[in-house]
Amino acid sequence: MSLLSRLLSREEPPPPIESYLRDQHVPFSLHHHPPAYSAQRLAHIEHVPGKLVAKVVMAVVDEELVMLCVPAPCHVNMLKLMNMLATENVRLAQEDDFAGAFPDCEVGAMPPFGNLYDLPVYVDKQLAEDDRIHFQACRHTDTVEMSYTDFARLAHPIVCELC
Secondary structure: OOHHHHHHHOOOOOOHHHHHHHHOOOOEEEEEOOOOOOHHHHHHHHOOOHHHEEEEEEEEEOOEEEEEEEEOOOOOOHHHHHHHHOOOOEEEOOHHHHHHHOOOOOOOOOOOOHHHHOOOEEEEHHHHOOOEEEEEOOOOOEEEEEEHHHHHHHHOOEEEOOO
16 A cells, blocks of 8 residues: 555554564464553553553663563652662653654553563563563554463563562
């Protein structure tokens, strides 16, 4: 379909994460929905418990970006993060800090695959306890659902206590 045809039909191209997952031969489902600008809202729209939705939180650790993934209802415990990383030089990132790091994503809708952007990924152990994981797929209107095992195999996250 040509660009003009897509514009006229208002059909968007698939999110970049979809191509990556297909290339990796990973089973997943992609859901298109009304815009969700928070992980809790995403859980509500998708009719799934918030504990299954990965909320991506960006942090700056020793002046380097890191990706943190926690269940939607959780908040990052900065003391736990500092202790785990053995540094006091930690702060939550602002949008300006990371907007350029994800050129193929809407700001705040990046998937939890920091490895695709040369960023370490830290996942709260609560997310690793469930069979399935849901997350935004580069846009606030797209969600991926897949097995946590496949996610972990591809993203190589460090599982720790973040909440």
